[in-house]
Amino acid sequence: MIKLDRRDFIASLGGAAAVASMTHEAKADALEDALAGGMQGAKSTPMAQPTPGVPEGTFPTAQQVKAAITTRPYRRGAGVLFESKLLANIYSPPPPDTVPMLTPMPPRAGLKDFIRLRFQWSVDHCLQSAANAQRNGMDEEIQFACLIHDHPQNLMRVDHGHWGGQLYQPYVSERVHFAVKHHAALRFFPDEKVGYTYPDLYRSMFGHDYVPPAHVQAEYEMVKKHKYYSAARAVTVNDLYAFDPNKKIPADAFDHLIDKHWRDPKEGLGYDDSTAAHLWRSLSYPDTPL
Ligand SMILES: [Fe+2]
Ligand SMILES: [Fe+2]
Numbered sequence: 003m004i005k006l007d008r009r010d011f012i013a014s015l016g017g018a019a020a021v022a023s024m025t026h027e028a029k030a031d032a033l034e035d036a037l038a039g040g041m042q043g044a045k046s047t048p049m050a051q052p053t054p055g056v057p058e059g060t061f062p063t064a065q066q067v068k069a070a071i072t073t074r075p076y077r078r079g080a081g082v083l084f085e086s087k088l089l090a091n092i093y094s095p096p097p098p099d100t101v102p103m104l105t106p107m108p109p110r111a112g113l114k115d116f117i118r119l120r121f122q123w124s125v126d127h128c129l130q131s132a133a134n135a136q137r138n139g140m141d142e143e144i145q146f147a148c149l150i151h152d153h154p155q156n157l158m159r160v161d162h163g164h165w166g167g168q169l170y171q172p173y174v175s176e177r178v179h180f181a182v183k184h185h186a187a188l189r190f191f192p193d194e195k196v197g198y199t200y201p202d203l204y205r206s207m208f209g210h211d212y213v214p215p216a217h218v219q220a221e222y223e224m225v226k227k228h229k230y231y232s233a234a235r236a237v238t239v240n241d242l243y244a245f246d247p248n249k250k251i252p253a254d255a256f257d258h259l260i261d262k263h264w265r266d267p268k269e270g271l272g273y274d275d276s277t278a279a280h281l282w283r284s285l286s287y288p289d290t291p292l
Contacts, residue, residue, distance in 0.1 A: 051208075058256075061202075064209030079160025082123045083288045092122045107286045110270035113150075113173070113260055115135045118253070120285050121153045128152055129251040132259070133241040144236045146174075146263040147181040149256050151237050153239040157285055162186055165281070180230040185237035187221045190214045198239050 053062040053070045062070075071077075082088045083104075090096035105119050117125055131148035140148075154166035167183025174182075191214075192199045204212070214222075225231055267274030272282035 006257045014102045024198050061205040061210035064212040067207070067209045067212070071159065079158065081155065081157040081159060081288075083120060083156045083285065088123060101289075104289070110268070110273075111286070112266035112271060113264050114257065116271065116282070116285060117153065121156050124152045124155055125253065126251070129253070129255060130249065131237075131241050132256050133251055135236065138240060140236055140240065142259060143175060143178055143263060144181065144233060144240070146259040147185075148234065148240050149259055150174075150178075150264075151182050151185055151241060157281060169278050169281050172274070172278055173267070173271075174263065177230050177233050178263060180228070181233040181237050184221065184225045184234040185241065187214075187218050187233055188238045189241075190218060190226065191226075193235055196235060196239055197240065198235070201242070 009268055032141045052058065054065050054073050055069075056062040056066055076085050076087065084101075085093050086097060086099060086101045089101055092099070107119060108115055111119075112212060116141050121128075128149050131151060134147045134149045135145040150170065152162070153167065154169050154245065155162045157169065163183050163186030166186075167179055173178045188198075189201065225234055228234075267276065272279050
């Protein structure tokens with residue numbers, strides 16, 4: 003059973019005084035981030051780490067966030083499978099500065115195999131998002147979109163909504179594809195009507211004066227007029243509150259949604275010559291040098 007260390011988590015946010023000054027929203031986001039990072043605390047999650055030179059309890063500027071790039075041995079957009087610090091959260095003992103050996107994928111692997119063997123880092127967070135959607139009365143497709151929404155971060159964190167859209171498109175409905183593809187961009191834009199406000203965590207991650215680039219703003223303008231806007235927004239809303247350090251959801255709790263809303267190719271993911279096949283192969287054998 004993986005546990006969240008309360009003291010480590012608070013320390014990672016700058017101590018009790020800093021936590022006391024955070025809004026509920028900021029705490030929720032920080033906790034979500036910690037949980038997505040293997041449920042073990044934000045101290046090992048780069049997103050929640052303080053920007054060098056920025057006082058505790060304050061937000062950096064976008065320029066300070068940019069200046070911190072050369073202080074790290076990795077790029078923050080790298081997929082978790084390719085970056086040891088985040089993977090270390092789910093192994094005991096953790097490999098300190100190395101990546102762990104991966105179990106080979108079985109022949110004709112399907113989504114459940116990838117969740118079990120390649121998506122361990124994001125599985126609890128996604129299960130809790132799906133449970134949250136179920137609790138909030140969302141329909142099955144939304145629950146399913148929540149169940150798979152952040153697994154693409156194992157392949158690539160930067161622009162992970164779009165990577166997810168490409169990864170899943172051949173195997174899901176148009177509505178699920180749209181919801182996963184655009185959930186990430188919507189997190190930059192509040193929608194108070196459904197209870198979504200701009201997260202303080204993003205002020206820490208991107209800088210308090212960060213302005214999303216033009217293509218992300220254009221994406222939002224398109225999405226908010228789209229017939230599936232509410233589906234994409236529902237993922238961000240149920241994503242935001244998808245945390246509970248004391249709750250462990252069985253890995254197979256939502257398998258019935260995979261059976262109903264996902265189509266595995268008969269050749270196995272990676273071998274069906276689809277537009278996403280190479281992405282699944284990259285997840286299958288990420289240690290191949292070329
Ligand atoms: Fe996401
Ligand atoms: Fe998420």
